[in-house]
Amino acid sequence: MTEGDVYEKLAGKVHMPHSRWIPMILKKLITPQEGAMLLALPLSVSEFAEKYRVDEAEAERTLEEFANKGVCIPLEKNGELKYHCVNNIIQVHDATIHGALNKNYEPVPFEIIEMWKYFRETEWLEILKVMEKTPPPMRGRCIPSWSTVKDEPELTPIENLRTILKEAPAIGVVDCPCRWLQVERGECDKPTFTCFSLTRGSVKYIVDRNIGKQLTLEEGYDVLEQCEQAGLIPTAGGNGQPRQICMCSAPECIILRAQTRYGYDLWDRSRFDATVDTDRCEGCETCIDGCQMSAITMQHDVAEVDAEKCFGCGICVVTCPSGALSMKLVRPIEHITEGPVKTTRSGEF
Template identity: 30%
Template structure:
């Protein structure tokens, strides 16, 4: 029975976000068995992405609220479901594996789980994070102070504007660098670099897996991230619920983008890096700093840019000691407007992947 439940859970999680695909090794089931008890998996199958009361969930599960309240609370504490509490009204919702369950393990992950995830990524999961291009779960944007002020910069294209518009800001550790560090494949980049906003931020506070910061402290953290050579990557929406600062050593999105010949096209990059040969001193600082290996020495021993690989992050610009690089709008850049909200993102990705956000248990009932 247990294998059937976990397979159904895998199929349910595969409906959401970038999905949760099957593998030949079956490692996806091993991860679920590690995270979920069988009863927890059964309850998750009855849950919707939209938070509901335990009464509604119990009715679908053929149980009573008193029987599952304790179970739902334990699942929340383990980071397996979302919980929203306001004025004594508590609601629970299902969450994707990415972003969701995986990120919620940021303070509890151990080496065994980190290695299971690594093996899963390498076997199959890496393909899912880019096969919805350009609706990648995170979208790289140019770092602060690298864009010509004459260019119109929309709110969702500016890390400072994104942060400044938030009433509640929480910072937590980068799940990717935590995971890689546990298996001794990490890097020396800053760890506490990922921001959550609004309701998701409150979840991180309530579970003590993040800490609240002011706008000024958030700006300081962004400065540290940019100096360290991290790519600013908000959730791919116009109203992002989170904003990550990523390295190509550990980040599953950036790391996978490097496998392709044209990451710029995949992320619909608006900007490109241009090197001024008159100013360039060929110090290789930009080559070492570029997360996509887009800058290189050409046949004339000068620094050039592979425009297909350049994602317009701007790290080379603020890392150049002689100001020999600038960003410019790509001449034939196609306008790209991300989905407005996280739910819109999930709906569009589900449609693109031929999936349905309705719990499979309910789909089966209505057929």
């Protein structure tokens, strides 16, 4: 197998067999020989040691180095730990960028993060054309900011952020891989340590890799509050109990940037729309400055929400100094799930 074949086959593993950027990124991370090892995964430490005729300590060091670079993922099943090659583009994007933040090992070269930026503006946009065809309710979705809907009697557990955290098997938080570099450069002022992992396996992974932190429930609530005040949009994938929650800033987000800048239809709005009490609106335009969807304009010195653009995130409600904005339930539960879901009692955490 030639050097080019190795990187092309690895690109194929993440469903990008004809990519220009993925092989270039992988070349910055691994040698062709290491790439061939990755193609042989999944393997346990003992299986890797036997295959490559090294002792188990060396086998573990090699596999852990791969994991810390973000090119393989350790997964435990039925009590056995095996290392698996990354197998989708989001996984390798997030894992390699998080690898750059790893404080225990040699960090991933920062130039790969620059490469990912170019990837997002080229090949990624082509992938999104396929993602647009994903049928509801399997698409990603906006979740309304908790304080803006907590008293809604028909609020369901899968759209109540505090209930989602409370019912999660574990809670962890990591840096946002989309906007971290922009924040480091001073190009974005939003917090980055904001993206939630909500399964035992994913929380163990981020703690073991030293790229995240496990949280108590109260600490999770504190992060939610911080994100609300920073004007970040809560999002999750699919229906049911989320396995992760992203806190997004559209100009940097790998999904919302394409949605707001290029007009892609990728993630669904929440069941809520923002609505304006015209008598209380002071015309300060705070809501316009904070709306990432450009859904609010001023009409005769009063804010007006475009229901076609409103994402239902509630950020405008959080930041409105006069309390003129509120959230109104306008879509049925079937908008975000395939069937009925029990409601959460008003104010339940």
